[in-house]
Amino acid sequence: MRVAFILSEIGSGIRRNLSMVTSVILVTFISLTFVGAAGLFQLQINQMKGYWYDRVQVTIYLCVDNSSEASCAAGPVTEDQRAAIEARLESDQFAPYVDTVTHETQEEALVHFRDQFANSPIVDSVTAEQLPESFRVSLVDAEKYEVIDEAFSSEPGVDAVSDQRDFLEAIFRYMNWASVVALAIAGIMTFCAILLIATTIRLSAFSRRRETGIMRLVGASKAIIQLPFILEGVIAAVIGAVLASATLWGASRFLIDGWLVNTFPQTAFISSQQVLLLVPVLILLGALLAGISSLLTLRRYVKV
Amino acid sequence: MIRFDDVTKTYDPTSQPALDAVSLDIDRGEFVFLVGASGSGKSTFIRLVLKEDRASRGAVYVAGQNVANIPSWRVPRLRRGIGVVFQDFRLLPNKTVFANVAFAMQVIGRSRAVIRETVPDVLATVGLEGKDNRMPHELSGGEQQRVAIARAIVNRPGILLADEPTGNLDPTTSMGIMKILDTINQNGTTVVMATHDDDIVNTMRKRVVELRGGSVVRDDAQGIYAGRPEAMAG
Numbered sequence: 001m002r003v004a005f006i007l008s009e010i011g012s013g014i015r016r017n018l019s020m021v022t023s024v025i026l027v028t029f030i031s032l033t034f035v036g037a038a039g040l041f042q043l044q045i046n047q048m049k050g051y052w053y054d055r056v057q058v059t060i061y062l063c064v065d066n067s068s069e070a071s072c073a074a075g076p077v078t079e080d081q082r083a084a085i086e087a088r089l090e091s092d093q094f095a096p097y098v099d100t101v102t103h104e105t106q107e108e109a110l111v112h113f114r115d116q117f118a119n120s121p122i123v124d125s126v127t128a129e130q131l132p133e134s135f136r137v138s139l140v141d142a143e144k145y146e147v148i149d150e151a152f153s154s155e156p157g158v159d160a161v162s163d164q165r166d167f168l169e170a171i172f173r174y175m176n177w178a179s180v181v182a183l184a185i186a187g188i189m190t191f192c193a194i195l196l197i198a199t200t201i202r203l204s205a206f207s208r209r210r211e212t213g214i215m216r217l218v219g220a221s222k223a224i225i226q227l228p229f230i231l232e233g234v235i236a237a238v239i240g241a242v243l244a245s246a247t248l249w250g251a252s253r254f255l256i257d258g259w260l261v262n263t264f265p266q267t268a269f270i271s272s273q274q275v276l277l278l279v280p281v282l283i284l285l286g287a288l289l290a291g292i293s294s295l296l297t298l299r300r301y302v303k304v
Numbered sequence: 305m306i307r308f309d310d311v312t313k314t315y316d317p318t319s320q321p322a323l324d325a326v327s328l329d330i331d332r333g334e335f336v337f338l339v340g341a342s343g344s345g346k347s348t349f350i351r352l353v354l355k356e357d358r359a360s361r362g363a364v365y366v367a368g369q370n371v372a373n374i375p376s377w378r379v380p381r382l383r384r385g386i387g388v389v390f391q392d393f394r395l396l397p398n399k400t401v402f403a404n405v406a407f408a409m410q411v412i413g414r415s416r417a418v419i420r421e422t423v424p425d426v427l428a429t430v431g432l433e434g435k436d437n438r439m440p441h442e443l444s445g446g447e448q449q450r451v452a453i454a455r456a457i458v459n460r461p462g463i464l465l466a467d468e469p470t471g472n473l474d475p476t477t478s479m480g481i482m483k484i485l486d487t488i489n490q491n492g493t494t495v496v497m498a499t500h501d502d503d504i505v506n507t508m509r510k511r512v513v514e515l516r517g518g519s520v521v522r523d524d525a526q527g528i529y530a531g532r533p534e535a536m537a538g
Contacts, residue, residue, distance in 0.1 A: 002410075210394065210396060211396060214394060215411045216383065218384065218387075218407075218455070219380040219381060219385075220411035220412055222380070
């Protein structure tokens with residue numbers, strides 16, 4: 001009986017207040033979509049970190065004819081220098097850090113270059129002599145890049161030591177920024193949602209003040225009086241959360257599964273399955289948002 | 305049933321208290337008229353019984369319990385034991401007569417079966433048989449007040465508080481309402497009725513408590529409205 005009663009009260013509350021309830025749905029929808037987008041950016045960053053950091057290599061570029069570095073003043077790397085570098089890389093001193101070492105000749109570098117820039121016209125103008133030969137060093141622990149950098153960057157015959165992480169971290173920085181921006185928008189929209197829910201509950205409480213007044217007089221419990229209002233807000237917010245989840249899922253299907261994965265096959269992307277992990281979080285967040293803001297409003301506007 | 309023990313209620317510390325050191329004892333099953341001009345403290349009396357307000361000093365006992373000691377989550381239980389009727393009926397305009405009375409049972413969790421059984425009985429008690437499906441605006445003032453009374457007593461409270469229940473009704477209709485209140489009283493419910501209506505008080509010959517400026521100035525076992533002109537003024 002009580003359940004049926006509360007449900008019918010919620011129904012009449014929503015009917016009377018339809019436009020406000022709709023705006024609550026829309027605002028929570030937008031705010032939670034941005035919350036979810038920020039979450040997806042973070043998931044993607046973690047995914048890429050996990051994927052790339054395992055594959056990160058340190059590249060020791062050796063001097064060529066046209067190297068401009070001071071360490072290359074003596075001209076291109078000599079046979080002896082190359083042998084010394086290789087010997088040092090494979091020595092016991094670096095054994096704890098170095099996993100594997102491969103040598104890439106200028107011809108091999110040209111092949112890689114042509115692969116990488118297959119669609120670009122500069123391919124035809126580049127010759128093997130312009131590309132440096134290098135040692136590709138994969139590390140036991142990618143964080144220990146500094147050790148190799150310090151040990152080899154001033155070695156004779158070495159042009160430069162570069163770590164792919166520099167490049168990756170720039171990407172991650174941008175993605176982090178994007179997620180911060182999404183979170184900021186989410187914050188503002190959430191604030192709007194809270195205010196709007198509070199206003200909606202106030203209006204609803206005002207339009208039902210006769211009922212609540214009578215409920216108090218005949219001894220209805222606080223829960224029976226307040227629950228319909230709280231649930232009204234919570235239901236609206238949960239609908240907003242469901243819409244946000246559906247939007248994020250649809251966007252990830254369309255953008256990631258449908259486009260990014262095919263366009264950048266080398267990159268690890270989050271799957272739309274992972275988006276589903278966000279759904280319970282968003283729904284819970286929406287429910288909490290509405291529950292707490294309506295509770296606070298009710299304490300002021302519905303006397304019990 | 306209701307005991308006021310030296311109760312003072314001050315809303316605004318700079319002005320005169322709404323109730324000033326009132327001591328009053330109303331027994332189970334009594335019928336008491338609370339008379340006095342507007343602002344004499346009748347409504348404050350009713351609010352204190354319902355624990356809508358707290359006494360500034362002294363103690364209010366309802367059914368043997370000091371209401372100051374009732375925790376807020378138990379206040380609904382206190383109010384279930386008290387029915388209230390107002391001058392302005394306070395019916396829900398979008399609900400039928402039956403639904404208005406049933407509402408009081410729904411919100412305290414009574415089952416549908418119990419409601420279906422009880423409401424027609426109570427409507428019969430107040431003389432509204434066959435009007436279950438009328439809307440409040442289709443009823444006369446007297447009939448609307450009967451619905452309000454039915455709602456107030458449907459949960460069988462031990463006390464019925466009536467705050468000027470005949471204030472909006474003509475004398476004939478008012479007497480009809482008084483008959484109903486009398487019947488309810490005879491079934492064992494304590495009735496406290498605040499009123500301005502001297503005809504009713506003089507006809508009923510019940511206990512009369514007169515308040516003036518927040519103090520009890522008269523308490524007659526079978527009183528009349530009193531001939532004092534200032535009491536008539538409100």
